Amino acid sequence: MKKTLLTMMIAGAVSMTGAAVADPAIQFDAGGKFDKSFNQSAYEGAERWKAESGGSYAEVELTTEGARAQNVTRLAQRGGDPVVVVGFMNEGPLNEVAPEFPDTNFAIIDMVVDQPNVRSVVFKEHEGSFLVGALAALKSETGTVSFVGGMDIPLIRRFACGFKQGALAVNPDAKVIENMTGTTPAAWNDPAKGGELARAQFEQGSDVVFAAAGGTGTGVYQAAVDEGKYAIGVDSNQNYMHPGTMLTSMVKRVDEAVYGAFKDGTEGNFSYGIQALGLAEGGVDWALDEHNAELVTPAMVKTIERLRTDIIMGEIEVHDYMSDNACNV
């Protein structure tokens, strides 16, 4: 009994010192931390924690697909705590690595990993996409709006499905064109192809395009500028990139997720299990700022805010593509 107590004290002391000296660590996903989108949002969250706490953190950018497990292992071995891995592709690697470091806290963003020492942060992208889809349909003069996805995966289909539902909610006759950039991670970083897809959609009558495609999105937004159409950004608030043609952005608070994991981990308040962040939790939203204020009329704001309240109150239920891998709306 005495021995157990001693062990517990030692363990407690170790974990306390561990908490005191351990720096958080983060692995950014393919696309890189300056993709102006998903990863950059994660980066901003990490930087915010750094500025507020005065601490430092270790980071690694993914360069090859095969290096995921290796990177995460290295971050954990070097004493990173918590280790935050950004991106759904890390599901397999984290399932492998997390049990090897039972005393390290892990967090994964955009995917659920069922391990006792892992926090899984997922977003209700369909809810945020619903709002920007509604705004797109309100703004469109042709009645046709479009979507460019990055890699063809259920998560991106979830964006597309929410967008479509939103557009149909305000205009039941709206036509929604959907395209995916590719089927490999290279699809997150192909602005030339993104631009070409957007142009093809404009030719088919679309005048508002929503891109959920990481770095590929920059090509989509540029095509919108060149062709005089509207574009909707994703993940980070991208309104500033092209004021005048960026209608809005579907903001996904990856920064909050990273900031929260860093803060909880270093202060010893880390929690585990699934955090699902939707409109109600402030995890997703649409962006209105000085860069797009001229494009959005007060009537549009009113409609979107009403839809938002309805979703939060449960009066509108946005279908989640990932619940049944189908978008029958």
Added chain:
Amino acid sequence: MDSATFILALMDSAVRMAVPLVFAAMAGICAERSGIVDIGLEGKMLAAAFAGAAMSAVSGSAVLGVMAAIGISIAFSMVHGFATITQRGDHVISGLAINFLASGLTVVLGAAWFKQGGQTPTLSGDQRFMSLDLPGAEWAAESLGVVGQFYDKVISGHNLLVYLSVVAVALVWWVLTRTTFGLRLRAVGESPHAVDTAGISVAATRYKALLLTGVLCGFAGAYLSLAQTAGFQREMSAGQGYIALAAVIFGKWRPWQTLGACYLFGILSALEARMQGVEIPLIGTLPTQIFAALPYVLTVILLAGFIGRAIAPKAIGQPYVKER
């Protein structure tokens, strides 16, 4: 959208997609016809794309950007020449080294200079090449029927580099087949000893050929970052240098045939962007993967059976050693 509009839009898109391939393939022809294997087209394009975007971002001028792109591409080309002509090294290894060097150097320098993780700032206005409307395009579309619409939709409305790419093909064809220099260039690729016997320097001719390669690759890279998109992103050449090499073989090392091959690849890419999720009568919606794989499948099929034997220049890849 009716089928005529669809086909015109498809061709318009194909022209845009094919431009980097056209420049790079012409660069490949110049090098290969002189006996130098140039697998480093990819790296030169990437380095040129970076140099062009970096110079344009700093100076605010797309023309200066193109000049920087050409400059860096020539420099890489000369390194390849030094390794393969003067030092008689292995052509493939030198080319691969250039690809790796470009892939790493662009990101490292970009990260150090612009602090955006290897990207350059987004370019706008005079920092890029914008589309030009050719004279009479609107009038032709209204009054000349299909021909006029073809002129308006497919030929007009591209940026300067797109038109230059066609000029480049004509120039390469003219130089190779109608000038003394071109004759010598082809001769060193087939039988360097004969050229040497005639008192012409094999090394100098090959260096000149690589100079042309450098200039053309510079244009290919500049198109990627200054015209097709607005800024440099890491690995943005995305294997197009290799596809250009395939186009060279496809076109049997001849400029106009190679141009055709480039446009064929362009049409396939354009189809991929347009046929996603489109209902096809009787078949239904095809999965997007089919269209993504189509260029590769077609290349294999066409190379295997339909274009006949492609015969490379005889002395390709062999370092020239003067007899003692």
